[in-house]
Amino acid sequence: MEREEELLLKNLGWKGKGLIRSACDAETNSSSHQDSSDDELSKDRKKEGSLRFYKPKFSYIFCDMDGTLLNSKSQITPTTAEALREALSRGVKIVIATGKARPAVIDILKMVDLAGKDGIVSEVSPGVFLQGLLVYGRQGRQIFKSNLDPNISREACLYSLENKVPLIAFSEGRCLTLFDHPLVHSLHTVYHEPKAEIMPSTEHLLAAADIQKMLFLDTAERVASTLRPYWSEATKSRATVVQAVPDMLEIVPLGTSKGNGVKMLLDHLGVTAKEIMAIGDGENDIEMLELASLGIALSNGQEKTKAVADVIGISNDEDGVADAIYRYAF
Structure with missing residues (x-):
């Protein structure tokens, strides 16, 4: 049918495409565009081991522990640990903001060799603990403490x-x-x-x-x-x-929160909210996610937390923190 149309148009002196060819080309272009879009989507996530080729978009990543960095078994998986190491190697500072006590965080990160001077947390590193009731700044010095009535x-x-x-x-x-x-x-x-x-x-x-x-x-x-x-x-x-x-x-x-603790630490470090990405899941993470330039709530998080996030990531049982680092931090 297409061949017959071409012969007819040629006899009439028509030099353009026929209707059938135009329709076929349109379908092909549409399909090609869809494939291209799918390729772009997959390219959004950097490959493991490739972050050395990319420039960090943020100076700091503030990260919650339970339900975020930790999976449902309260573990940091090898995939997530490796993503954290890659980010650190590119000069991105990762700060823990959690309801946990500092000794608990140090013990957990020791299990994946990310505690200590060159890791994420130590006795001499900044961090926000006990829902912002204990905040440690440079050299691990306590800059804020609040006691319950x-x-x-x-x-x-x-x-x-x-x-x-x-x-x-x-x-x-x-x-x-x-x-x-x-x-x-x-x-x-x-x-x-x-x-x-x-x-x-x-x-x-x-x-x-x-x-x-x-x-x-x-x-x-x-x-x-x-x-x-x-x-x-x-x-x-x-x-x-x-x-x-x-x-x-x-x-x-009264009047305290993890978000307030993060604000105090940022002021202490001389860092602006535009320089940070934050990842969390609970209602206690809402202020932190709202404060950050990019706030990411994992899909396992509470609905009110996801409602304020800029992005909803995959769950903590799917290495949500690793995915957020590879997809958004560089």
Whole structure:
């Protein structure tokens, strides 16, 4: 049919394309354009081992731990560890911003050889810990510390004893509790927090050290249905409740947050928000993601966190941090 059209047009002196050829070419061009678009999409993600050929877009990457850098088994995978090493080798500084205590973060990163002077975290590196209640600047010097109201701490201890809900009091590098419980053990064995010291009474616990935050451990259902409603009301205008993971509820000093901790550290370092990329998943990461030039929420994150993010990345069980580094940081 196309051949017949060509002969007819030739006899008529027509030098352009016929309708059939034009239609075929249009389809071919459309297909070619789609293939090209697919190629461009795949090229957005740099290949592992190739970052030495690219210029960093950001000076700093601020990264959460639980649900972000750590997968659902509370591990940093080899793929993610390698991406972090590549970024470091290109001069990008990676700063941890987490609800965890600093000793816990150091222990976790030691497992993948990323702790110490030339790694991501050490006793002499900057970082934001305990939901922004402890902030360390240059040479690991403490630049901010905020303690929980002792009256709130006392009320939390009494609630824990009366309702048999496990409670952990965080005091810099120490964890204190009032009774033994499997969930208390899991905070150490699974989440790598310092092993909890069992105090003989509320008075002993409160006298042992300054407390930055209290953390209740329960099922996700009980946290949502009982603990959060109760403590949101009980601490109104005196403290703030926040969640990093569904089965834990944290009580922190009023007016503090991980986001505020990140702001303080940036001011201390003389770094602008335009220079940073941030990656997180929980509601406690919202301010940090909003602050950053590029805020990335992993797909396993909470809906309210994903709603404020510039980009939604793949999940922590798919090496979401590694993918974000290879796709957006260079």
